[in-house]
Amino acid sequence: MVVLSFNLAPMTLKKIAIVGTGIAGLSCAKQLIKAGHEVTLFEKSKGVGGRMSNRKYEQWQADHGAQYFTISHPKFVNEVSQWLEHGVAQTWHGKIVNYCNGNISEINRDRNRYVGTPTMTAPAKFLANNLTIQTSQTIIGIKKVNQHWQLVSEEDGLCPGVFDFLILAIPPIQAQKIMGKESASLTAFCQQAKMLPCWTLIAYFKEALTLPFDAAFVQDSIFSWIARDNSKPGRPTTNAWVAQANPDWSLQNIELPKIDAEKTLIDTFEQLCGTKSAFNQVHLWRYAKLETPITQNFAIDSNAQLGICGDWLRASKVEDAWLSGYFLGLELSGQKPASA
Ligand SMILES: Cc1cc2nc3c(=O)[nH]c(=O)nc-3n(C[C@H](O)[C@H](O)[C@H](O)COP(=O)(O)OP(=O)(O)OC[C@H]3O[C@@H](n4cnc5c(N)ncnc54)[C@H](O)[C@@H]3O)c2cc1C
Structure with a gap:
């Protein structure tokens, strides 16, 4: 693993650009703003x-990315307590089981599972309050002019603003593409991280299914997870299910035309639940989860004035994304965390 320099001198107040407004980019922005930096975020x-x-969609809605999150690190526990207080997250009490060839077994409920309310995007919207965010801006290039960063977007070309420091809070392949030759060390670091895809089906049914659970970790199937969206708190009562193909199947079929993937996914799900869906959609997450967890938190190239954060610098969960951004924000503000 490339070991990168973390011994930055605390920055004097700076203009900082962050590419990506997932939970990592947003938590990083919050820390930087707290320390007095001026932050602008760019989101495609x-x-x-x-x-x-x-x-x-017309009759339904469903979380088709992250399904829930858990909490363990004290800093994230503290953050989530604020989300709970502001009503943007709640505990999910759904019945979650293991499902294998029609057989169900209980799973150990060793920890609480939480969801955003009314949807999984709610905590991010909460964090984004009062931040300066340029949406619909796909950053395709960066350039240094007089020691300052300028960003180029696919939609508008050169973006307004010059920045002292740039943070890429996006998956590694996308970060690598943007960085180009600007940082050999960060590029090498990104190259080591392999993200796995996830084909996801959203199926809407006119009537409630008779499955005796709300969500299941599935074995012996192309699916690894299925969930009834309206079993989560704060959702409308419509019968939408989300079914995620397992990483092996998703990787083998990553180049499958959408229409073919949709047919296999819906046929398999209808067989599993014994009911025809009224409507369905599929989505391919090309960079869903990390293959092998990393324990880096974030990485910085201090010469280039570039940093990277995101779930993939830890173990690719919501908690990891938030912590990665949080620790990078602290580091750039010159504050050392008690523990990482
Ligand atoms: C199908 C699926 C299921 C999951 N299930 C769970 C789960 O149950 N529990 C759990 O804890 N985690 C789960 N995860 C993982 C969780 O969603 C992630 O760990 C977390 O949301 C990642 O946050 P992030 O900020 O690091 O990255 P992202 O959320 O990927 O944010 C990156 C942002 O950058 C933007 N962006 C990318 N490139 C550019 C560009 N060039 N210009 C501008 N903007 C750009 C993107 O649009 C995006 O908004 C799941 C993920 C997937 C895909």
Whole structure:
């Protein structure tokens, strides 16, 4: 593993650009702003949240990215207590089981599972409050002019603003593409991280299914997870299910045309639940989760004035994304955490 320099001198107040408004970019922004830096975020989508996402259609909605999150690190426990207090997250009390060839077994409920309310994007929207965010800006290039960063977007070309420091809070392949030759060490670091894809089905049913659970970790199937979206708190009562293909199947079929993937996924799910869906959609997450966890938290190239953060610098969960951004923000503000 490339070991990068973390011994930055605390920055005097700076203008900082962050690419990506997933939970990592947003938590990083919060720390930097607390320390007095001026932060502008750039996001390619119309809204914030990244893989903590939700899809709405006429009669239904469903979280089609992250399904829930757990909490263990004291800093994240503290953060989530604020989300709970502000009503943007709640505990999910759904019945979650193991499911294998029609057989169900209980799982150990060793910890609480939480969801954003009313959708998984809610915590990100909460964090984004009062931040300066340029949405619908796909950053395709960066350039240094007189020791300052300028950003180029696919939509508008050169973006307004010059920045003293740049943070890429996006998956490693996307970060690598943007960085180009600007940082050999960070590029090498990104190259080591392998993200696995996830084909995801959202199926809407007119009537409630008779499955005796709300969500299941599935074995012996192309699916690894299925969940009834309206079993989560604060959702409308419509019958939408989310079914995620396992990483092996998703990787083998990553180049499958959407229409073919959709047919296999819906046929398999209808067989599993014994009911025809009224409507369905599929989505391919090309960079869903990390293959092998890393314990880096973040990485900085201090000469280039570049930093990277994101779930993939830890273990690719919501908690990891938040902590990665948090620790990078602290580091750039010259504050050392008690423990990482
Ligand atoms: C299908 C699926 C299921 C999951 N299930 C769970 C789960 O149950 N529990 C759990 O804890 N975690 C789960 N995860 C993982 C969790 O969603 C992530 O760990 C977390 O959301 C990652 O946050 P992030 O900020 O690091 O990255 P992202 O959320 O990916 O944010 C990156 C942001 O950068 C933007 N971006 C990318 N490139 C550019 C560019 N060039 N210009 C501008 N913007 C750009 C993206 O649009 C995105 O908004 C799941 C993920 C997926 C895909």
